[in-house]
Amino acid sequence: MKASKIAYKPVGLLMGAVTGAVAGALFKQAWKLIGHDDDAPDATDADRQWKEVLVAAALQGAIYAAVKAAVDRSGATAVHRLTGTWPG
Secondary structure: OOHHHHHHHHHHHHHHHHHHHHHHHHHHHHHHHHOOOOOOOOOOOOOOOHHHHHHHHHHHHHHHHHHHHHHHHHHHHHHHHHHOOOOO
């Protein structure tokens, strides 16, 4: 196994935890602006419409994917700078 892959493993695990926390905080703020409500709807919330539930889920997924890509790319770039090879 390449040294860059070995070096990236602990970085990737740590960054995974950071990804969830950052994405969750960003989604919460985005929903306050878009949904005009402090709490995003749950899929089983009987008081919410389908449209609202699906929009919230799509927004949450998009935010998570974007944050994950940014965090993964940052981690790979850091490992590349340290080891001279791109992990992958």
